[in-house]
Amino acid sequence: MYCTDADDRQDLYQEIVLQLWRTWPSYQGRAKFSTWLYRVALNVAISSLRQRTRTPRAEHFGDVVLDVAPPPDTGPDAEDLGQLYHAIERLSDVEKAFVLLYLEEHTYEEMADILGITQNNVRVKMHRVQDKLRHLLTQPA
Incomplete structure (x- = not known):
């Protein structure tokens, strides 16, 4: 990323x-x-x-x-995957870190340890990153 x-x-x-x-x-x-x-x-x-x-x-x-997004696989979800990669590229460094940890299926406890913040702060920031991604995915490119 x-x-x-x-x-x-x-x-x-x-x-x-x-x-x-x-x-x-x-x-x-x-x-x-x-x-x-x-x-x-x-x-x-x-x-x-x-x-x-x-x-x-x-x-x-x-x-x-x-195009900085990796080429998505072919298939029915290829376009959605490409849009998701494009939206992730538009996030800040810290927001990308949250997404990467989430995609690697780390728990909030592990994310808190890795990032040096509280679990509650992880939850809040994850919610904000998810909202931002939703916004980026719904606005025109």
């Missing part, structure tokens, strides 16, 4: 692995390992996205596909 280009995804993956390696000595075991791992990865992804948006790079547009 945080990289549309395959090379950027690979760079981000390497940066996440590097940060996990660097921060491993500071892991204290107070949270589940998967929660710690996810938190580090999410922070690196958001930081990377912010850095890329602050310093735009020159690109050659001859071979670039401008």
